[in-house]
Amino acid sequence: MAIMTYRDALNQALREEMARDPDVFLMGxxxxxxxxxxxxxxxxxxxxxxxRVVDTPIAELGFTGIGVGAAMAGLxxxxxxxxxxxxxxxxxxxxxxxxxxxxxxGGQVQCPIVFRGPGxxxxxxxxxxxxxxxxxxxxIPGLVVVMPATPADAKGLLKSAIRSDDPVVFIExxxxxxxxxxxxxxxxxxxxxxxxVKRSGTDVTLVCHSKSVSVALKAADQLAEEDIAAExxxxxxxxxxxxxxxxxxxxxxxxxxxxxxxxxxxxxxAQVVDLxxxxxxxxxxxxxxxxxxxxxxxxxxxFLERAAKIDPAGVVAAAKQVLYxx
Amino acid sequence: xxxxxxAPPAVxxxxxxxxxxxxxxxxxxxxxxxxxxxxxxxxxxxxxxxxYIGQEAVAVGTMAALGPEDWITASxxxxxxxxxxxVSARAIMAELYGKATxxxxxxxxxxxxxxxxxxFMGGHGIVGSHIPLxxxxxxxxxxxxxxAVSVCFFGEAAMNIGAFxxxxxxxxxxxxxxxxxxxxNGYGMGTALARASSILDxxxxxxxxxMAADVVDGQDVFAVKxxxxxxxxRARTESRPTLLEMKTYRYVGHSMSDAAHGTYRTREEVExxxxxxxxxxxxxxxxxxxxxxxxxxxxxxxxxxxxxxDAITFAEDSPxxxxxxxxxxxxxxxx
Numbered sequence: 001m002a003i004m005t006y007r008d009a010l011n012q013a014l015r016e017e018m019a020r021d022p023d024v025f026l027m028g029x030x031x032x033x034x035x036x037x038x039x040x041x042x043x044x045x046x047x048x049x050x051x052r053v054v055d056t057p058i059a060e061l062g063f064t065g066i067g068v069g070a071a072m073a074g075l076x077x078x079x080x081x082x083x084x085x086x087x088x089x090x091x092x093x094x095x096x097x098x099x100x101x102x103x104x105x106g107g108q109v110q111c112p113i114v115f116r117g118p119g120x121x122x123x124x125x126x127x128x129x130x131x132x133x134x135x136x137x138x139x140i141p142g143l144v145v146v147m148p149a150t151p152a153d154a155k156g157l158l159k160s161a162i163r164s165d166d167p168v169v170f171i172e173x174x175x176x177x178x179x180x181x182x183x184x185x186x187x188x189x190x191x192x193x194x195x196x197v198k199r200s201g202t203d204v205t206l207v208c209h210s211k212s213v214s215v216a217l218k219a220a221d222q223l224a225e226e227d228i229a230a231e232x233x234x235x236x237x238x239x240x241x242x243x244x245x246x247x248x249x250x251x252x253x254x255x256x257x258x259x260x261x262x263x264x265x266x267x268x269x270a271q272v273v274d275l276x277x278x279x280x281x282x283x284x285x286x287x288x289x290x291x292x293x294x295x296x297x298x299x300x301x302x303f304l305e306r307a308a309k310i311d312p313a314g315v316v317a318a319a320k321q322v323l324y325x326x
Numbered sequence: 327x328x329x330x331x332x333a334p335p336a337v338x339x340x341x342x343x344x345x346x347x348x349x350x351x352x353x354x355x356x357x358x359x360x361x362x363x364x365x366x367x368x369x370x371x372x373x374x375x376x377x378y379i380g381q382e383a384v385a386v387g388t389m390a391a392l393g394p395e396d397w398i399t400a401s402x403x404x405x406x407x408x409x410x411x412x413v414s415a416r417a418i419m420a421e422l423y424g425k426a427t428x429x430x431x432x433x434x435x436x437x438x439x440x441x442x443x444x445x446f447m448g449g450h451g452i453v454g455s456h457i458p459l460x461x462x463x464x465x466x467x468x469x470x471x472x473x474a475v476s477v478c479f480f481g482e483a484a485m486n487i488g489a490f491x492x493x494x495x496x497x498x499x500x501x502x503x504x505x506x507x508x509x510x511n512g513y514g515m516g517t518a519l520a521r522a523s524s525i526l527d528x529x530x531x532x533x534x535x536x537m538a539a540d541v542v543d544g545q546d547v548f549a550v551k552x553x554x555x556x557x558x559x560r561a562r563t564e565s566r567p568t569l570l571e572m573k574t575y576r577y578v579g580h581s582m583s584d585a586a587h588g589t590y591r592t593r594e595e596v597e598x599x600x601x602x603x604x605x606x607x608x609x610x611x612x613x614x615x616x617x618x619x620x621x622x623x624x625x626x627x628x629x630x631x632x633x634x635x636d637a638i639t640f641a642e643d644s645p646x647x648x649x650x651x652x653x654x655x656x657x658x659x660x661x
Contacts, residue, residue, distance in 0.1 A: 001623050005429050025367060025469065044432040051469065056496065057492075057495060057496065057499070059492040059495065059496065061458065061489055062461075062488075062489060062491075062492025062493050062495070062496055063458075063490055063496065064458070065455065065458020065459050065461070065462060065489060065492075065493065066458050066459075066461045066462035066493065066496060067462060068458070068459055068462060068464055069399075069458060069459035069460060069461060069462020069463045069464075069465065069466070069476075070462040070463070070469070071461065071462070072447055072459065072462070073397060073447075073462065073463045073466035073467070074466065075465075075466045075469060075470075082646050092452060092455055092489075093455065093458065096449070096451075097452075097456075097459060098522060102655050102656070102657070102658055103428050103433055103655045103656055104430060104433055104434040104438040104440075104448075105434065105438065105442065105448065105655075105656035106428070106429065106430035106431035106432075106433050106434060106440065106655060107335055107431070107441035107654065107658075108430070108440050108441070108442040109442055109447065110447070110658045110660075111658075130449060131329070142656055142657065144657075144661070153570070164659060165658035165659050166657045166658050166659055166661075193661065214457050238661045300345075
């Protein structure tokens with residue numbers, strides 16, 4: 001196994017899929033000559049040329065729609081948003097065009113497209129550049145929403161997303177690009193819709209995704225020092241949600257805390273709690289708790305920002321609460 | 327806005343069957359839309375229903391210039407475009423009725439007619455949102471080095487939305503084989519052009535993108551075809567996009583929920599435009615050229631009436647979708 005960054009794992013996935021399938025192309029702002037705003041597309045222009053690595057004007061709505069149209073015509077576009085904050089300008093094309101095309105054409109038209117880029121909280125970028133939108137897209141039938149937490153998952157899930165015949169919203173962790181991890185040397189695909197236990201435990205399940213996985217893992221380390229065995233379940237895909245994995249984990253631990261970077265109201269965690277209380281009520285020894293970002297626009301000041309973000313201490317406190325230890 | 331006092335369409339040197347075919351298609355669209363309106367009033371057709379009456383020459387003249395490899399997208403006023411492209415009256419009417427035999431199995435309705443086998447890529451309900459989609463199909467055509475062009479129909483009100491400008495800029499920048507057809511019928515719903523656009527000569531908007539443009543009498547099917555022929559040639563041989571402004575008019579309301587003339591225009595204005603009815607102009611021209619006599623015209627009238635009646639019967643008799651269809655086609659792959 002090679003050790004590589006999340007960024008390089010994504011780059012490998014793009015490179016492998018573009019080499020495998022000539023219908024795959026990458027389009028977005030600064031993806032080509034600049035080598036990517038976050039360098040995910042580094043070297044791809046040189047390898048595949050400007051017809052397949054396409055720099056766009058700053059026109060998210062337009063180039064997203066062009067990508068959707070190209071997908072309707074049978075290509076497999078990968079549309080990069082410099083960040084998901086800017087995708088708000090394109091959300092009409094994601095929601096009203098890509099997500100609905102298959103259904104409203106009575107199954108005639110497929111839309112095999114990946115929308116990808118960094119999301120989630122950043123570092124002192126303030127309100128407009130530091131936010132989590134996964135629950136918005138997860139709300140829309142017809143979209144698949146993927147959020148890898150590790151380099152290995154980033155690569156395997158992106159390859160699966162590119163091969164999917166459905167539109168995939170692929171949200172990368174802006175704070176994860178430099179994170180290193182083991183990535184298998186041989187080719188592999190990580191299936192969409194399948195969660196993974198990142199750490200086994202018997203006392204409490206920490207349900208998480210993307211950046212919140214590392215927060216939950218740190219919390220699990222701290223809990224272990226107090227002889228509490230937390231299980232860390234990484235959703236990896238928000239929709240379709242791996243209901244079986246969530247319920248199976250809660251069956252082992254009988255307690256759960258759902259951790260996410262986003263705001264609390266109608267967040268991903270609300271859906272997970274709904275599932276657990278509805279289908280796993282008898283498994284529970286305590287109400288499920290949620291740890292979320294504060295319900296405020298992200299502040300710039302680093303102390304305020306820290307207070308707005310999730311952290312291991314908050315997860316530890318919630319875990320102890322569901323264990324009735326606090 | 328007043329109707330252009332232009333001459334009747336010049337009958338070109340196209341074969342008689344071809345030009346009579348145009349007339350038949352335009353008459354079919356007119357009859358189809360009249361019957362769709364009736365079915366709506368009877369409660370057989372639900373939702374929104376936007377009729378194309380008055381604009382038939384634009385769809386028919388355009389489709390006549392295209393080949394089977396070309397891509398087509400349209401707005402929600404698209405029954406006529408679908409008919410002109412060759413989607414059956416049965417499939418479209420059944421879709422309006424929401425039936426399982428409809429072009430989208432009853433899941434799309436009036437605003438979402440698709441026939442992928444004819445590369446008729448929808449009916450789209452968000453004003454202007456399909457303009458980038460059409461540019462994307464042109465992108466795909468060029469990417470795959472095919473000879474296809476992508477044609478997009480939209481109303482003049484869609485020219486004020488950002489998607490229009492972003493798509494046209496990239497289409498010109500990347501030299502995409504796209505043809506943007508603005509059907510200027512004078513009103514975006516009830517808002518007259520002069521109340522919504524800072525310029526009235528809409529083709530000038532193409533200058534912003536250094537794009538070829540033309541202003542066309544949209545009531546003259548031959549003028550429409552000639553302009554689209556030129557744009558198709560430009561797209562196929564030079565891979566350059568074109569913006570065409572088709573000057574036309576709708577005789578009916580924006581949708582079935584408003585009266586023909588409404589509060590925003592006068593009855594007299596509608597009547598004035600009816601004097602340049604595209605179907606009558608073409609019929610008169612064919613008569614003048616001895617290509618059509620009264621008997622032949624009456625036969626056409628009966629022929630299209632029968633086809634539309636058959637479509638109504640088909641739609642009436644078709645089953646509703648099975649309830650299991652509710653959850654199919656949300657995803658292309660099992661989820």
